[in-house]
Structure formats: C-alpha cells, structure tokens
Amino acid sequence: MRTTRTVAGIAVLTLALGACGGAGESDGGGGQAATDSAVGVTKDTVVIGTHQPLTGPAAPGYSKISAGARAVYQAINDGGGINGRKIDYRVEDDGYNPTKTVEVVKKLVLQDKVFAIVGGLGTPTHSKVVDYLNTEGVPDLLVSSGALAWDNPQKAPMTFGYQVDYTREGKVQGKYIKDHFAGKKIGYFTQNDDVGRDTQAGLDQFVKDQAVVRQGYDSANTDVTPQLSALKAAGAEVVVCACIPAFTALAILAAAKIGYHPQFVVSSIGADPATLAGLLQDFAKRGGASVSSGQLLAGLIGTGYLPDVAQTSDPWVAYFKGIHDKYIAKEPFTNTVLFGMVQAYTFGQALKAAGPDPTRQKVVDAMSSGVLKGPGLTPFGFSKDSHAGYTGAYVFKINPDTTTTVIQPPAVTDRGTGAITPYAGERATPEQVNLLSK
C-alpha cells in the first residue's frame, strides 16, 4: 500500500517535472497577437465590453456609470450608429473582485468576441487584465481609474487612461491647499492602493511639511471611525480624502459622529455632490439616523475635470442632459452618470476617427493621434508617447443646496514634478464635434 502510494507519487512528479519549465519563465508562445484585426466588427455592429462593479463595495455610486454610457450608445445607435455601425455594449459585473474581473474580461474577449474593452473600472481590478488584453491585442480604452499604470505606451500599447491621474490631481489639490490653507495642519485619508499612493506623491510636492497624519482605508472594511478618530487626535484641520464615493460618505458621517469638523478636500473620484447626497441619506438611514446631506456637504472642496451637472449653462451638460432625459430619465442626472456618458461619447469619437473600416490598430492610432477633443474642461494627454487621459483639474466648493461653485479655474500639469499652469485652451462644442452626423 505504502509502496504503491510512493510509486504513484513519484510517477506524478516525474510527469509534471518533464512537462513544465519554470512557471515564471516565458514559454515562448502567445505574446504576439495581430493587432490589426477587426474582431467584433461586422458591417452593421461593433461589439464592445466593459467590467463594472454593479454589486459589491464599489457599487454604491459607480454602478450608474454604465447606465450613462448605455444611454449615449443608444443615442448613437438611434442616430444611425458610427459609420453605419451600431454599438453593442456588453456590461459584465465583477463586484470589484479582481478574480471576477479576470473571468469576465476573458468571457468578453473569448465568448463575446469584443472589439475593445472600454472604461473597465477600478485599479485593483483592471490592473489584473492589462497584460492579458495587451497580449491578445485587444484595445483597452479609457480605463475608469486614475492610476498612472495605464499611461505606459511601451509596455501596454493598447491601454489608454481616461480620467485625470491621481498624481496630477494630487498636485492640483496640494497647490490649492498650500495657497489657501497655509500653516494649517493637514491629514491624509486615502485608499490603500494606487489611489492613495499616487495621490500622496502629488500632494507631497506641495504640503509635505503641513501633513501631520496619514490614514488609509481598505474598501472591504466600512468602519472608518478609527481612522477619523486618529485624524481628529492629530489635530488635522484639513483632511484630503482620496476616496471612492462610498468612503467619502462614510468619512463624513464618521467625522460628524465624533464631532469632528475639518475642511474636507476630496478627489474627483469621490466628490460628486449628487452621488454623495444619496449615499449619505442611505448610510445614515441604515444606521437609524436621518441627516441633512446639504448641511454635511456644504463647504466641501473637490476637484474635477468634467463640467458639473448643475452647470446647466455648459453646452456639454445641456447636450448630455438631453440624452439623459430621453433615455434614462428615471436615473438621477449625477456627475457619475455624466462620467459614463462622456466616456462613451469619447469612444464614439475614436471609433469615428478610425474611419469607415475600423480595425483594432486603427482605433488605437485614432486614440493616440491627439484629435480627440471634447466634453472635459482640461485636454486629454493622448499622443504617441503618452496614454494619459485628462491632464488637469479645476477646484470647486459644494454649496448648501449641493450645487457647486468653481473656486479655481482648470489648470494642467504633468505626472512628474512639472509646474501647474492655468489652462485656457478652446473647448470644442457638441455642434463642432458633431458625432451623430452621418
């Protein structure tokens, strides 16, 4: 019995030993996929896919992004599509779980045979599929995360960013705080991943001396009272919150609960007033309390790169409001919804620029050509050498009625230590871009 077992064991081991080289070494296969393919493109459709947190810890707030995107694709399709092709938009729920992300992206690529992945959401999630998508030669456009990792044209030629990266945004926040809160004690409250690390890299260029306390949170743990208590104990008068919406809301509630009233400065990813107002109500209700969102949010400072939905005079806000009212009138029109709408619109522009017979290489070329202009208040950084999305931000303050006031106009900068300069470039109007024309 024992001998049989040993023999079987040895047999299995030798088999396996013969079968594999080092697991971390290259097998010489795969790698070179033909990028100039038109998988997912037929004469009347283009299939694209995305992975979104429709459930799980990041779902509050973010689950509405794909709803906004879908509305724009519907508008495009009802207008005859892009070069006569309708966009078939497949949304897969990954629950913000990296394992699920890998599964659903493989499903989109292998089973749905998508032309491109557009707006895959999240740093911990999307970072697990960048290698795969680039190896397979699938365009990986407008990633919904501000990590610096997407801007790497050498290693990830198919991947392009979308929102302003966290370092650029951190620099804008840092400079604003240095200029307006000189001498005050500053605390950082950041997500324990690239969001936190990259934001701090930007902030530290300006307010390193003023920062007295750094606290991190992890998206799996919704109790942030210990961190807020530590910020309070350190006497931080300004708290920079590099958080997803759910955690901005949790931080505000936890601070209110312990009687702590710092000046919050929140990154664009978690500073959408309408989304925050909804979350505050929701979380407070679950805790058996009722709060006034307006009161809690009033005075909160945030950064942004897209126009605020409350700025109804903005031509792009008016344009997207029209699409919103026609297709998803039941969803509240928030900045998060707008984020998805702008993303979809930008992909539409790239697809149009790729010409009447789009291939994967052509759409990547169109992205890096630098012709994409549009809804954002700062320009894209796309070029042959940069795959960075929006390159700057403006600063705003939330009013008691949860509308916003711009308190510092858009400024652009680089991801290194370059200067921050005001941006005064022309913005194309919806009429000029005219995506839906035939």
Add this chain to the structure above:
Amino acid sequence: MSVRTELPETRVDTPEKRRALPPLLVHALAALGALAVIVALTLVTDEFTNLRIATIGYYLIAVAGLTLLTGLTGQVSLGHGAFMFIGAYTVALLVRRVPSFPLWADLLLASAAGGLAGLLAGAAAARLRGPYLAGATLALAVGLPALTRRFPDLLGGSNGLSFTVHSRPAAVVGVVPELRWQTWIVWLSVLVALVLVVNIVRGRLGRDFRAVRDDEVAAALGGIAVGRTKILAFLVSAVCGGLAGGLQAFLLGTAAPGSFTPALSLSLLAAVVLGGLGSLWGALWGAVALVYFQAWSEDLADVLHLNTDVANNLPLAVYGVILIVVVLAFPRGIQGGFQWLRGLLRRSAEQKEIHENH
C-alpha cells in the same frame, strides 16, 4: 437448502475480487477516466467554457476539503477562503520571485503552506466547538487578507499581485490554446489530490473522522485521539484549500485581497451544504452550482431586461432561493436528491417486478 449452500460462496468471492485491486489503484483509475472525460469536454467546448470547467476544478477541491472537515468531522469552518488566500499568494510570490521553479513545485508548496496554516488553525480549533469554532475561523477569513496591507511591498497592498504563469511546454505551444492547457493542469492536480482525499475518507482515518463527528466521547472511549484527529482533518482540508488557491492564482494570474473576502468562505460552505453535506460527490455538485448558477442567473437577468438594480442582485438572490429550496426539499443536498431519486427508481422497478411476478 440449496440457497444456503450458494450464499457462502458469493461471500468469499467478493472480498477476493476487491483485494485484487487496491483501493488506491481503483481511485487512480477512476481519476484517469475522469481526466479523460474532462479533456474530451474541453476539446468540444470553446475556450471560455474551458475556463469555467477549470474554475469548477479548483472550487471542487476547495469544497471537497471543506466537506471532509465539516461533513465528515463535524467541524464548521467559516474561514476556508483564508487557506485559498495563502495558496494563491504562495504561487504568486514563487512565480514572481523564483521564476525558475516549475509549476508543480509551486503548487506543492502552495498546498504545503495551506497545510501549515491549517495545522496551526487546527491546533487552536481542536479546543473549540460549535459557534466558537465558527467565529475563530471567520476571524481568519477576515483578518488574513489584511496582511497584504501590512506588507504592501511584498504582497502588493490592496491591489494584490498580478503575474503571468507559463505552463505550456514548448511542444504544445501553438497546438493547444493556453486556457485549454491550463484547464488540463488544473484538473490533473485536482484529481491527484482527490484520489488522496478519497483514500483518506475511505480509510481508517476517515472512520476516525466520522466517529469523532458522531460522538466525541464514544470516539475517545474507542481509543481515538480526538484532538489529533480533528487537527488532521483541518490539515487535510487546508491542504486542499491551499491547492485550490494556488490553482486559482495559476489560472487567473492574480492574487488580490479583494478576491478572498469572507463572502468567498461563506459561499464555499454554502456549496458544501448545497451539494450534500458529507458526500464528496456533493462537493462536485456544489462546485458546479457555484460556477453555473451565477452564470445562468446573469443570463436570466439579461433575457428578462430587468431594472438594473434588480438585475445586478438577481444572481445572489437566485443562489439564496435555490439554497433554501434545496435544503428544505433535500436536507442532504443535491447528492441527497440524486440518492432519493435513485431509491425511487429502484423501488418502482422492484414494484414493477413484484407486479409482473404476480
């Protein structure tokens, strides 16, 4: 009288036939057959279905390990995801830091690391029972992934680690697609492990496990070292968990704390109950259910064009409803349902026979 003379002959016959093939060999042959079925199945399905088959594979060994612990030894573990976490990170670190290590060594070490953790957890768990044990294991599932935040440079913080595992020998590159090959490797590993698990369950140790489950005092009076048996059950179970995690990391090229939430541990336990508590076949049904119920309910939500808030949460709700229905209708899980069905068929066949005879 003639009947009597016939009976002893058959009795002598059976054990001799059984003895001719040692159980290990029988199980190994069965595993070989199962591997052939899997290979055939992957050849006729597309690459993405291959991925799902592979996913069932690693869930199967995790659920089987938990079945051995919970169903056979009577120890509830709410923290089995923690052992998968350890296995996944072991493979991740080995692939990244020691790229020259062959895959089988990585997987073996992942199982060993899981086993080591299981030994420690088991030593503590042997002193606890019921809800206290459940609580302690749950703490493991909640606490362990936090290690990644404690050592962000080594373990990659909340983002975790991503890497590419190359397992195809040069000869099959270009012949067998990567995912298909990976599926074969996953199932080969799972079946090798299952053969060992089945051997343990059917052997003396398995009897000890059941004795401890049924009555600890009686087991102790019968000469079984209860504490040691419980620790051994934890050890075997954790080795399976570690292997499952290692295979998941190998298959998906990722190890991140967001994948090893307490929800994973709970869904493993739910799969054990759903499949059939205490039956290794049940582990297979449980693993299939974990992968396919989710996929089917997502498809269902797509087909029904539901409101997004409903559609997003439908898979979880469906899973819950199925769990409740199965437990109410078949307390012994899907496997229990199959057994009931088989019993029903046999009875009706017997009745038919009786009917015909009359």
